[in-house]
Amino acid sequence: MEDVFKQLSAIKQVKPSERLYAKILLNIQTPAVYPLYWSIAVVCLLLFFVLAEWHFIAMQSPHSVEALSTLMSKTNNTLYYE
Amino acid sequence: MDFEGIYIEYHRLVFNLALQYVQNIEDAEEITQDVFLKVYKHLSTFKQQSSLKTWIYRITINQSLDFIKSKSNKTRRFFTALFTDYESTLPAEAVNFNHPGIALENKEAIETIFRAINQLADKQKTVIILLKIEHKSQAEAAEIMQLNVKALESLFQRAKKNLEINLNTKGNL
Numbered sequence: 598m599e600d601v602f603k604q605l606s607a608i609k610q611v612k613p614s615e616r617l618y619a620k621i622l623l624n625i626q627t628p629a630v631y632p633l634y635w636s637i638a639v640v641c642l643l644l645f646f647v648l649a650e651w652h653f654i655a656m657q658s659p660h661s662v663e664a665l666s667t668l669m670s671k672t673n674n675t676l677y678y679e
Numbered sequence: 680m681d682f683e684g685i686y687i688e689y690h691r692l693v694f695n696l697a698l699q700y701v702q703n704i705e706d707a708e709e710i711t712q713d714v715f716l717k718v719y720k721h722l723s724t725f726k727q728q729s730s731l732k733t734w735i736y737r738i739t740i741n742q743s744l745d746f747i748k749s750k751s752n753k754t755r756r757f758f759t760a761l762f763t764d765y766e767s768t769l770p771a772e773a774v775n776f777n778h779p780g781i782a783l784e785n786k787e788a789i790e791t792i793f794r795a796i797n798q799l800a801d802k803q804k805t806v807i808i809l810l811k812i813e814h815k816s817q818a819e820a821a822e823i824m825q826l827n828v829k830a831l832e833s834l835f836q837r838a839k840k841n842l843e844i845n846l847n848t849k850g851n852l
Contacts, residue, residue, distance in 0.1 A: 598839060598842070598843055601792055601846065602811045604785060604788060604789055604792060605789070605792060605811045606811060606812065606814065607782070607785065608699075608778070608781055608789070608812055609780040609781075609782075610691060610695050611694070611695060611698070611779045611780045612694075613690060613691070613694040613708060613711060614708060617690065617694075617708055617711060617712065618683075618686055618690070620708075620712055621686070621711075621712050621715045621716065624712060624716055625716065
């Protein structure tokens with residue numbers, strides 16, 4: 598193991614890119630944006646709710662439509678003179 | 680010390696420490712950016728219970744470990760990640776090895792050693808990096824890792840033993 602640690606201790610320190618500070622300053626100035634991953638997750642969730650709503654409406658029995666038509670009686674809108 | 684002064688003083692420290700975790704220039708630069716963003720955001724709330732250097736060390740270590748986890752997480756399916764135990768299923772990470780601090784003639788040997796280090800648990804990995812690559816004293820490493828020297832010593836012994844096992848495993852030799 599001593600040989601392994603000797604090899605590790607020989608690793609030299611290196612200098613990062615000169616442009617790194619400029620990149621950091623740019624990141625500080627630009628506001629944080631939400632990651633694409635989360636945006637997609639939110640869109641999928643909304644889509645799921647819309648589709649579920651549409652599905653339940655489409656699955657409604659025709660009786661409910663009939664019940665609605667009995668409630669709303671047809672009015673005779675024909676104009677006539679007595 | 681203002682932000683620019685902190686960057687000038689510590690950017691090499693942050694970059695090199697991140698490099699020991701990810702062994703890749705691009706990833707180390709990304710971690711360095713994230714570390715200094717955190718430093719910038721939290722500098723006003725930094726309570727001087729530890730030195731600035733120790734605080735920056737801790738941020739860098741946590742950021743590097745989070746980066747490695749998030750990178751391996753990206754390959755996993757969303758629902759699989761929700762319903763399975765993360766630690767038990769995490770595979771040994773395949774690293775795009777690009778460490779500029781290593782001499783060409785030692786590259787292959789050190790790549791093998793890093794592959795074995797990458798398989799260690801987070802704390803064991805950190806203790807090896809701090810003591811054997813960053814040349815920190817036991818007291819300094821213990822302060823950074825918020826442990827007492829005795830606990831650090833025993834952590835190092837476990838790390839050393841596991842590293843030896845990993846190096847002797849068929850895939851690493």
